[in-house]
Amino acid sequence: MAKQTLLLCCSLILNLLLINLFMHGELERSNWTKTAAVEAEAVASISCSGHGRAFLDGLLGVDGKPVCECNSCFKGPDCSDPIPNCEVDADSGDPMFLEPFWLKHAASSSLVLPGWHRMSYEFEGGSLISEELKNHIRRLHSVVGNANTDGRFIIFGAGATQLLNAAVHALSSDHDGDAPSSSPSRVVASIPYYPVYREQTEFFKSEAYRFHGDTMSMKNEMDYLSSNYIELVTSPNNPDGQLKKAVLGGASVKTIHDLAYYWPHFTAIPAPADEDLMIFTVSKLTGHAGSRFGWAIVKDEAIYQRMLTYMSLSTYGVPRETQLRVLKLLKAVLEGEGKEMFEFGYKTMANRWRKLRKIFSASRRFSLQDLDHQYCSFSKKIRGPSPAFAWMKCEREEDKECFQVVKSAANVSGRHGSLFGSESRYVRLSLVKSQDDFNLLLERMEALVQQEPHNKKIQQENERNASMTFGVGHHFLQHPDLVSYINSYKSMDEDM
Amino acid sequence: MAKQTLLLCCSLILNLLLINLFMHGELERSNWTKTAAVEAEAVASISCSGHGRAFLDGLLGVDGKPVCECNSCFKGPDCSDPIPNCEVDADSGDPMFLEPFWLKHAASSSLVLPGWHRMSYEFEGGSLISEELKNHIRRLHSVVGNANTDGRFIIFGAGATQLLNAAVHALSSDHDGDAPSSSPSRVVASIPYYPVYREQTEFFKSEAYRFHGDTMSMKNEMDYLSSNYIELVTSPNNPDGQLKKAVLGGASVKTIHDLAYYWPHFTAIPAPADEDLMIFTVSKLTGHAGSRFGWAIVKDEAIYQRMLTYMSLSTYGVPRETQLRVLKLLKAVLEGEGKEMFEFGYKTMANRWRKLRKIFSASRRFSLQDLDHQYCSFSKKIRGPSPAFAWMKCEREEDKECFQVVKSAANVSGRHGSLFGSESRYVRLSLVKSQDDFNLLLERMEALVQQEPHNKKIQQENERNASMTFGVGHHFLQHPDLVSYINSYKSMDEDM
Numbered sequence: 006m007a008k009q010t011l012l013l014c015c016s017l018i019l020n021l022l023l024i025n026l027f028m029h030g031e032l033e034r035s036n037w038t039k040t041a042a043v044e045a046e047a048v049a050s051i052s053c054s055g056h057g058r059a060f061l062d063g064l065l066g067v068d069g070k071p072v073c074e075c076n077s078c079f080k081g082p083d084c085s086d087p088i089p090n091c092e093v094d095a096d097s098g099d100p101m102f103l104e105p106f107w108l109k110h111a112a113s114s115s116l117v118l119p120g121w122h123r124m125s126y127e128f129e130g131g132s133l134i135s136e137e138l139k140n141h142i143r144r145l146h147s148v149v150g151n152a153n154t155d156g157r158f159i160i161f162g163a164g165a166t167q168l169l170n171a172a173v174h175a176l177s178s179d180h181d182g183d184a185p186s187s188s189p190s191r192v193v194a195s196i197p198y199y200p201v202y203r204e205q206t207e208f209f210k211s212e213a214y215r216f217h218g219d220t221m222s223m224k225n226e227m228d229y230l231s232s233n234y235i236e237l238v239t240s241p242n243n244p245d246g247q248l249k250k251a252v253l254g255g256a257s258v259k260t261i262h263d264l265a266y267y268w269p270h271f272t273a274i275p276a277p278a279d280e281d282l283m284i285f286t287v288s289k290l291t292g293h294a295g296s297r298f299g300w301a302i303v304k305d306e307a308i309y310q311r312m313l314t315y316m317s318l319s320t321y322g323v324p325r326e327t328q329l330r331v332l333k334l335l336k337a338v339l340e341g342e343g344k345e346m347f348e349f350g351y352k353t354m355a356n357r358w359r360k361l362r363k364i365f366s367a368s369r370r371f372s373l374q375d376l377d378h379q380y381c382s383f384s385k386k387i388r389g390p391s392p393a394f395a396w397m398k399c400e401r402e403e404d405k406e407c408f409q410v411v412k413s414a415a416n417v418s419g420r421h422g423s424l425f426g427s428e429s430r431y432v433r434l435s436l437v438k439s440q441d442d443f444n445l446l447l448e449r450m451e452a453l454v455q456q457e458p459h460n461k462k463i464q465q466e467n468e469r470n471a472s473m474t475f476g477v478g479h480h481f482l483q484h485p486d487l488v489s490y491i492n493s494y495k496s497m498d499e500d501m
Numbered sequence: 502m503a504k505q506t507l508l509l510c511c512s513l514i515l516n517l518l519l520i521n522l523f524m525h526g527e528l529e530r531s532n533w534t535k536t537a538a539v540e541a542e543a544v545a546s547i548s549c550s551g552h553g554r555a556f557l558d559g560l561l562g563v564d565g566k567p568v569c570e571c572n573s574c575f576k577g578p579d580c581s582d583p584i585p586n587c588e589v590d591a592d593s594g595d596p597m598f599l600e601p602f603w604l605k606h607a608a609s610s611s612l613v614l615p616g617w618h619r620m621s622y623e624f625e626g627g628s629l630i631s632e633e634l635k636n637h638i639r640r641l642h643s644v645v646g647n648a649n650t651d652g653r654f655i656i657f658g659a660g661a662t663q664l665l666n667a668a669v670h671a672l673s674s675d676h677d678g679d680a681p682s683s684s685p686s687r688v689v690a691s692i693p694y695y696p697v698y699r700e701q702t703e704f705f706k707s708e709a710y711r712f713h714g715d716t717m718s719m720k721n722e723m724d725y726l727s728s729n730y731i732e733l734v735t736s737p738n739n740p741d742g743q744l745k746k747a748v749l750g751g752a753s754v755k756t757i758h759d760l761a762y763y764w765p766h767f768t769a770i771p772a773p774a775d776e777d778l779m780i781f782t783v784s785k786l787t788g789h790a791g792s793r794f795g796w797a798i799v800k801d802e803a804i805y806q807r808m809l810t811y812m813s814l815s816t817y818g819v820p821r822e823t824q825l826r827v828l829k830l831l832k833a834v835l836e837g838e839g840k841e842m843f844e845f846g847y848k849t850m851a852n853r854w855r856k857l858r859k860i861f862s863a864s865r866r867f868s869l870q871d872l873d874h875q876y877c878s879f880s881k882k883i884r885g886p887s888p889a890f891a892w893m894k895c896e897r898e899e900d901k902e903c904f905q906v907v908k909s910a911a912n913v914s915g916r917h918g919s920l921f922g923s924e925s926r927y928v929r930l931s932l933v934k935s936q937d938d939f940n941l942l943l944e945r946m947e948a949l950v951q952q953e954p955h956n957k958k959i960q961q962e963n964e965r966n967a968s969m970t971f972g973v974g975h976h977f978l979q980h981p982d983l984v985s986y987i988n989s990y991k992s993m994d995e996d997m
Contacts, residue, residue, distance in 0.1 A: 009505060016512035037545075037607035038538035045534055045613035060619055061612070062631050062825045074625050099622050107617040111533035114617075116557070117541035118826060120610025120833070121603040123556055126595050126790040129570050135558050163659065163816035170815070174705075205814045209670075210708045294622040295821035318701045319666070320659035320816065325791035327820040329558045330614060337616070 038117050045115075056441055057084030076441040093417045093445045094438075098243070098393060101439040102357075103270075103292030106349045113337040116330060123325035133322030134161050141335040142300055146277070148342050150382050151267050153279040154302055158309035161323045162316060163297040165265050165286040169237075170205050171319070172282055172301060175311035176259040177213035178233040190259075191217035194237040195252060197244055197396065197425035199263065202237050219426060220252045232257060238280075239263045241272045244425055244433040245374045246392030248272065265289045265299075270350030271393050273381035282308065289393070289437075291334045291346070298323060298331050347383065354391035357436045357443055361395055364447065368454040372398045395434040407432040414456070415449040534613050541611075552937055553580030572937040589913045589941045590934075594739070594889060597935040598853075599766075599788030602845045609833040612826065619821035629818030630657050637831040638796055642773070644838050646878050647763050649775040650798055654805035657819045658812060659793040661761050661782040665733075666701050667815070668778055668797060671807035672755040673709035674729040686755075687713035690733040691748060693740055693892065693921035695759065698733050715922060716748045728753060734776075735759045737768045740921055740929040741870045742888030744768065761785045761795075766846030767889045769877035778804065785889070785933075787830045787842070794819060794827050843879065850887035853932045853939055857891055860943065864950040868894045891930040903928040910952070911945040 044061065051059035053073035063071030066082075075084035078091040107114050127133060139159050146152040162168035177190040189212060194202050196219045206216040217223065220236055238260055240249040251260045262280040266272065268290055286299035303309040316322055338346050358376075365373050376390035397419070399407035407430045408421040422431030434450075436443065454460060540557065547555035549569035559567030562578075571580035574587040603610050623629060635655050642648040658664035673686040688702050692715045702712040713719065716732055734756055736745040747756045758776040762768065762785055782795035799805040812818055834842050854872075861869050872886035893915070895903035903926045904917040918927030930946075932939065950956060 009509060013505060013509045013512060016509060036538075036542060037611060038534075038541055038613075040608050041611050041613045042532075042534040042538055045615055046532060049533075049615060058617075061615075062619075062633050062828050064632055097622060101621060104617055104620055107620070111616055112536050115533060115537050115613060115615045117534075117537045118612050118614050118822075119541055119545060119557075120607055120830065121554075121600055123558075123791045124600055124603070124789050125597060126593060126784075136560055137558050163820075166814070167816045201814070208810070208814045209705065212706045212708055288622075293620050295619045297816055297818065297820045314704070318662070318697070318704045320663045320793055322793065324659075324793045324820050324823040326614075326822045326826050330822050332558050334616065 037119075041117060049111075052083055054079075054083045054085040076439055078445055079441065090416065091445075093415075093449055094442065095417050095419045095434040095446050098289075098435050098437055100289055100292040100294055100393075100437045101442070102353050102437050103346075103350060104439065106346055107292070107334075110337055113340065114334055116333045118326055118329065122329065126321065133316065134159075135325075135328045135332060138328050138332045138335070141332060141339065145335055145339060145343065146302075148339065149269065149274065149347070150277050151274045152264065152283055152285070152302060153277045158303045158306065160301050160303060160309060160312050160316065161328070162299050162301065163320060163323060164288060164294075164299045165263060165284050166201065166205070166297075166299075167316075167319065168284045168286075168299050168301045168312075169201065169261065169263065170209065171312045171315040172261045172284065172308075173206060173214055173235055174211070174315050175308050176235050176261065176282070177211070188232060190214040190233040190235050191223070192235045192237065193217050193220045193223050193253070194239070194426075195220040195242075195249065197242070197422070197427040197431065198237065199239055199243045200420075200424040203426075224252055234258045236260045237263060239265075240278075241266045241392065244394045244420070244431075245396040246271065246376055246390065246394065247374070248275070266393055268350070269347040269381065269383050270354050271391055273379035273388050274383045275379060276382060281305065287331055287334070291331075291338065293331070293334065296327050296330060298327050351384070351388070351391055354393070354436065355389055358391055358395075359389075360447055361434075361436065361450065364451045364454055365397075367460055368457060369459060370399065370401055370404070370457050371454070372400055393435070393437045395436060397432050397434055399430045399432075405430055411453070415453040417446060417449050533615075537613060545607075548579055550575075550577075550579045550581040572935055574941055575937065586912065587941075589911075589945055590938065591913050591915050591930040591942050594785075594931050594933055596785055596788040596790055596889075596933045597938070598849050598933050599842075599846060600935065602842055603788070606833055609836065610830055612829045614822055614825065618825065622817065629812065630655075631821075631824045631828060634824050634828045634831070637828060637835065641831055641835060641839065642798075644835065645765065645770065645843070646773050647770045648760065648779055648781070648798060649773045654799045654802065656797050656799060656805060656808050656812065657824070658795050658797065659816060659819060660784060660790075660795045661759060661780050662697065662701070662793075662795075663812075663815065664780045664782075664795050664797045664808075665697065665757065665759065666705065667808045667811040668757045668780065668804075669702060669710055669731055670707070670811050671804050672731050672757065672778070673707070684728060686710040686729040686731050687719070688731045688733065689713050689716045689719050689749070690735070690922075691716040691738075691745065693738070693918070693923040693927065694733065695735055695739045696916075696920040699922075720748055730754045732756045733759060735761075736774075737762045737888065740890045740916070741892040742767065742872055742886065742890065743870070744771070762889055764846070765843040765877065765879050766850050767887055769875035769884050770879045771875065772878060777801065783827055783830070787827075787834065789827070789830065792823050792826060794823050847880070847884070847887050850889070850932065851885055854887055854891075855885075856943055857930075857932070857946065860947045860950055861893075863956055864953060865955060866895065866897055866900070866953050867950065868896055889931070889933045891932060893928050893930055895926045895928075901926055907949070911949040913942060913945050 048059050048061050048071055051070065051073065053059060053075065056079035057073045057075035059071045059073050061071065063074060066072040073082065073084050077094055078088050080086050080088050128135060142159060143154045146154050162171060173192055178188065192202070192206050192214050203216045206214060214235065223234065234253055234257060236251055236253050236258055238249055238251045240262065241247060242249050243266060260281060262278060262283045264278055264283050265286045266289055267274070267278060281304045283302045284299060287296055288294035301312065303312065362373060365371055374396040376392060378387050378389050381388045397407065399410050404410045408419060411417050411419055411432055419432040419434045421429065423429050425433065434446065455464065544555050544557050544567055547566065547569065549555060549571065552575040553569040553571035555567045555569050557567065559570060562568040569578065569580050573590055574584045576582050576584055624631065638655060639650045642650050658667060669688055674684065685708060688710050690698050699712045702710060710731065719730065730749055730753060732747055732749050732754055734745055734747045736758065737743060738745050739762060756777060758774060758779045760774055760779050761782045763774060764786055777800045779798045780795060783792055784790035797808065799808065858869060861867055870892040872888060874883050874885050877884050893903065895906050900906045904915055907913050907915055907928055915928040915930045917925065919925050921929065930942065951960065
């Protein structure tokens with residue numbers, strides 16, 4: 006009896022405790038972040054079959070929920086239907102290969118953005134730049150060892166895009182005073198060069214600078230020491246992935262180093278870059294191309310000040326929500342000194358390159374650029390190439406328009422070689438897009454190479470041999486070993 | 502006995518239920534949004550005495566938490582110490598007056614930004630613009646009735662800043678083709694005009710356009726019909742708050758309407774604007790100046806396409822996190838058809854204007870612009886003025902440098918009249934900043950006006966009368982009625 010009373014008392018006390026805990030929990034969850042969390046979780050849970058994604062700001066379906074946005078060549082309400090014979094887009098350098106990394110690291114990379122976050126035009130002291138983010142950028146470069154930031158100024162911009170023009174503007178000969186310059190600075194780059202250099206410089210029609218074409222042709226001009234030059238150096242180079250150095254020299258030449266791809270995903274890091282003006286972008290570091298965030302590391306204070314003025318009059322700085330987000334992403338990258346993200350990035354890119362090379366090694370019609378193994382001071386070993394792009398050449402005399410060849414024979418849309426200042430027998434293929442895009446590219450290129458006469462002959466011989474071995478020729482593909490051999494090219498990346 | 506057993510059973514069942522509920526609650530909270538929510542709530546709970554704020558990306562204190570960032574003229578770890586004789590900054594149009602609205606609406610305006618949100622360069626179909634956000638912008642204009650968007654194109658940019666230059670570039674005479682134009686378009690604006698028009702147009706040194714000064718002086722020039730003109734029209738005008746119309750006309754004149762302030766906070770809305778090219782910005786709508794987000798409404802498709810190219814080569818569009826955030830903010834504004842935010846904004850601004858006018862009404866040395874009452878189609882009544890800026894004039898012959906007068910006599914830093922193309926006897930005072938900033942401005946201006954001889958005389962007479970009435974002259978300020986009378990100018994805004 007007394008025992009039962011004691012038990013009852015204990016049970017009642019436990020009830021009270023649990024009710025208290027539960028109420029407390031409820032209260033904790035009825036805060037101002039709750040609605041946003043529920044909303045984000047609901048959208049994240051919409052299934053798009055792995056071939057698409059629903060977003061918080063997506064168009065709404067009939068049920069009032071955002072609809073799946075499918076990867077190219079997939080359709081249907083949950084993106085599960087492949088679109089037959091669809092054009093494969095290998096044009097854009099859209100770095101979606103890193104999306105799986107961020108899906109895996111959802112908790113450390115997501116953030117709550119309060120409605121009142123940094124409404125002001127300026128940070129304390131009138132700056133347009135988050136000091137905390139600047140500190141994290143310095144730390145990242147020091148951890149990766151790809152750039153020296155000691156005693157340098159750092160400025161933010163809307164991706165490399167805005168920073169490139171800000172740098173050209175700041176380095177051009179006529180920047181202060183109202184008098185038109187008698188001779189605009191000549192902007193040059195080595196062929197093959199990133200098309201935006203030319204497009205941007207020509208589009209803004211500034212009196213202060215002119216696009217002047219290939220660096221190499223300037224080198225031979227007698228007057229290159231008497232004019233003002235701005236040399237754009239891209240390392241690793243877009244499109245061909247080669248590490249590059251400046252070509253021109255002398256007091257009248259200023260250089261801009263576009264180091265967008267100088268990260269372990271895409272290249273070995275032989276040593277920290279230590280140039281006068283270096284440009285980086287988060288697009289090619291974390292894959293957040295849509296965030297439009299980049300930074301420049303600048304040695305000279307006067308140039309830095311001119312770039313600040315440019316930012317001020319062009320956009321008044323980078324959105325504060327973008328700066329907050331990039332800070333959160335860099336914090337996630339720096340957990341474990343960046344090893345995990347760069348390992349994922351390198352393995353993915355190296356794998357893609359290996360597979361593409363294997364296909365092209367059977368081709369006499371098409372070739373890819375040569376890239377060497379190299380010692381990487383970040384991974385502390387000699388490593389193979391893992392470029393962002395394939396710089397493909399049509400070798401046959403008659404295939405002068407390589408873009409058209411690939412487009413009509415494989416329905417793959419690359420980027421025309423002439424845009425890079427090169428011959429039309431080159432075309433750039435993007436390797437940084439989603440796994441779906443890359444798989445389709447691989448499939449189409451394999452089929453294209455298989456059509457070459459010498460490969461057809463080998464295939465016919467194989468078929469004859471197989472038919473002799475197994476007796477029933479048209480069933481040979483069902484032999485498990487052969488199927489796996491043939492499919493090995495098409496398999497998903499090993500390390501993903 | 503049986504009753505006690507029943508009670509025990511019930512209690513045990515309740516225990517089990519509660520344990521189950523509690524476990525379930527725990528699980529629910531252990532999702533990927535948890536860390537971010539906890540982090541944001543912790544920062545939001547840091548107290549800065551109402552004179553500052555801690556932010557998620559703020560610099561960290563010794564305890565590893567972000568430190569308070571104090572409003573100007575306050576200091577200390579929790580911003581509770583006023584800085585004596587501190588310079589009052591009335592220069593910037595930083596729209597912090599809306600921050601209290603967003604603090605109050607934390608739950609509906611905050612959002613969770615997943616680490617993988619819209620990493621791609623582009624939305625589906627290659628656009629750089631969220632369709633859902635565009636739809637909400639159209640809805641907002643239709644609800645407020647301040648702009649006609651039917652059949653118009655909408656383009657996003659980094660605030661009005663970027664859109665202004667994009668528009669000037671798109672409207673300039675030489676936009677396609679490489680040949681330098683024989684005559685660059687002439688960019689004009691009516692004095693007093695927003696200083697950025699001149700600064701930006703001159704800074705970019707384009708061959709396609711030139712800043713050409715005051716619209717009015719052009720009107721009298723004989724050749725204005727034979728040259729290409731781009732007229733910038735600001736309505737309500739920055740700095741003086743007047744509603745404006747284009748001055749020039751004819752086929753050779755193109756207009757850009759900067760309608761940044763055409764919202765019920767700052768002006769009555771007589772009718773929807775229906776111009777060829779209209780520019781708006783979220784800075785002056787929701788107060789999120791740091792988000793660098795604006796939009797243009799464009800009638801002509803060719804102009805729209807040229808502006809798209811500009812955005813593409815300048816920044817490659819507005820960050821996706823910014824677009825997501827602005828969407829969330831507009832959704833919060835549109836709850837209840839925008840009534841709550843615009844009522845808060847109008848009351849705050851009208852109140853500030855009334856208080857400032859009251860002080861200036863006692864001045865013979867300084868004057869403010871005149872603004873009329875007007876019918877507002879949004880609020881459906883005749884309403885008083887509520888401008889974003891005071892356009893102040895120094896009336897004394899010797900006060901030629903009004904900026905300096907206010908600076909040295911009141912330690913208030915306004916914006917120099919000459920920057921607006923006006924005489925130096927004008928100065929612009931910002932009324933849109935935080936309540937702290939406005940209170941200090943009011944206090945200083947009151948003291949300045951009280952120093953005028955006729956006010957000193959009145960004060961001396963009051964003192965004499967008070968001393969006669971109460972006997973002990975130097976104690977008059979302690980009479981409660983007089984204290985409240987004298988302090989009435991200094992009181993906090995009534996409606997906040």
